[in-house]
Amino acid sequence: MTRVQRLRGSVQDYAWGKPSSSNPLVKRIYDSQCEASSLPPSNLEKYAEIWLGTHPNGPSTLIDSNTTLKSYLTPSNDLPYLLKILSISKVLSIQSHPDSALAAQLHASNPxxxxxxxxxxxxxxxxxPFSAMLGFRTLSSLYSNLQLYPEIKDIVGSKSWKDLRECYENTAGMDFDTRTIVSVSNFFTNYMSNYDKDSLGSSVCSKIISRINSKIDKTSLDDLLLKFHSQFPEDCGVLSPIFLNVLNLKPxxxxxxxxxxxxxxxxxxxIECMARSDNVIRCGLTGKFKDVEVLCGSLDYEGFEPRRERGVEGEGERIYRPAVQDFEVRTSTLTSDHTFPSVPSPVIFLCLEGSCKVVWDGGEVGVKFGESLFIEEGTVIEVKVEEEVGFVRAMRNVGGG
Ligand SMILES: [Zn+2]
Structure with missing residues (x-):
């Protein structure tokens, strides 16, 4: 067996993906992998995700032996991570993922x-350019948004509304103390539980939307509410950017x-990398099941300002290393040849730009845009640049963090 093998991922055509006519990145990558496998190009209407890994809902294939990567690996050296590329044209469902203790409990009670x-x-x-929502807003940001959309009081009730105002006044909007966390938790739980009762939420939401429509100067938050309303008119998630942080990230x-x-x-x-798991608690902007009780009981209500991380510069690479063991991601853009030392993890390599030759002790393989490799744990690779090459490598967190 060779230490480096060509890989073809699986494609997902979820409704929020980009249409084929816009020639999305996911389609271009997948078609390049089809071409490397002597398969015809794909023919889907939407391209949402390409998956590289061993997840049973989208297994990857070793091109040269035409077997799944999963069947090649033993259970003890299976990949703990899944690498994806996403092409997003419509907002994904609002969701949270349980911590390990809650995941075990939920799996036991509702597998x-x-x-x-x-x-x-x-x-x-x-x-x-990438937009996302992440986590609850700080108290001052939440409070000032609620002043702009006071109709929400009709959904959460006057007690909740008053509680939150008192927290803001008592702490001058600065501090996320225990009382504030309880108050935000009650506020959000009332919002979620009352929204669908007798169409209360959607009628309040309609009022907000028509008020925004009549404004001459709309804010970016107004625009986001209009966008969500056009995509999911009846959904409790339309108003979510009022509570949740909205981030705009640069490449x-x-x-x-x-x-x-x-x-x-x-x-x-x-690029998305995650632990290989399926546990999603859905919260809004979805037609799927919402487990409101589990959701509201499990969320972290402490507001924060999310950090935009740029990774850490390494030798010929930028390292994005999270605070979990399951994975890390490294990106590289090279104009000259570079040797990467071995790492104590199997690696998924995906070329995102240009072309190169990947050389290891025992062989070499040409790689161009969109093509992917599976690299055995402990393999030194030399990347010989043919034209300026950009690629991403996913691996287990090898930094001990
Ligand atoms: Zn998620």
Whole structure:
């Protein structure tokens, strides 16, 4: 067996993906991998995700032996991570992923919804301008937004509304103390539980939307509410940017999604890496089942300003390393040849630009845009640049963090 093998991923055509007519990145990558496998190009209407890894819903194939990567690996050396590229044209559902303890508990009590007993940390790195929502806003940001959309009081009730105002006044909007966390938790739980009662939420939402429509100077938050309303008119998630942080990332910037943190990707093309797990608690902007009780009981309500991480510069690479063991991601753009030392993890390599030759002790393989490789743990590779080459490598977190 050779230490480096060519890989073909699986494509997903979810409704939020980019249309084929826009020639999205996911389509271009997947078609390049089809071509490397002597298969015809794909013919889907939407291209949402390409998956590289051993997830059963989208297994990758070793091109030269035409076997799945999963069957090649033993259970003890299976990949703990899944590498994806996403092409997003429509907002994804708002969701959170349980921490390990909650995931185990949910899986035990409801295995048909919570399919694995594992946590699902995830990281996104922007390849184009990328927008996302992540975590609850700070108290001052939340409070000032509520002043702009006071109709929400009719959904949450006057007690909740008053509680939150008192927290703001008592702490001058600065401090996320225990009382504030309880108050935001009650506020959000009332919002989620009352929204669908007798269409209360959607009628309040309609009022807000028509008021925004009549404004001459709309804010970026107004525009986002209009956009969500056009995509999911009846959904409780339309008003979510009022509560949740909205981030705009530039190419190369990344965000990490901690457990129990509500988030949704809004638009752009990204690299995503995650632990190989399926546990999603849905919160809004979806037609799928919403487990409101589990959701509201599990979220981290402490507001924060999310950090846009740019990774750490290494030798010929930029390292994006989260605070979990399951994975890290490294990106490289090379104009001259470079040797990468071995790492104590199997690696998935994906070329995102240009072309190169990957050389190891025992062989070499040409790689161009869109093509992917599986590299055995402990393999030194030399990348010989043919034209300026950009690529991403996913691996287990080898930094001990
Ligand atoms: Zn997620």
């Amino acid at each position: 048909s919804v919570y399919k694995t007993p594992c946590h699902k940390p995830e990281m996104a790195i922007a390849l184009t 190369g910037e990344s965000l990490y999604v901690p457990p129990n943190t509500p988030h949704a990707y809004i638009s752009g093309e990204i």
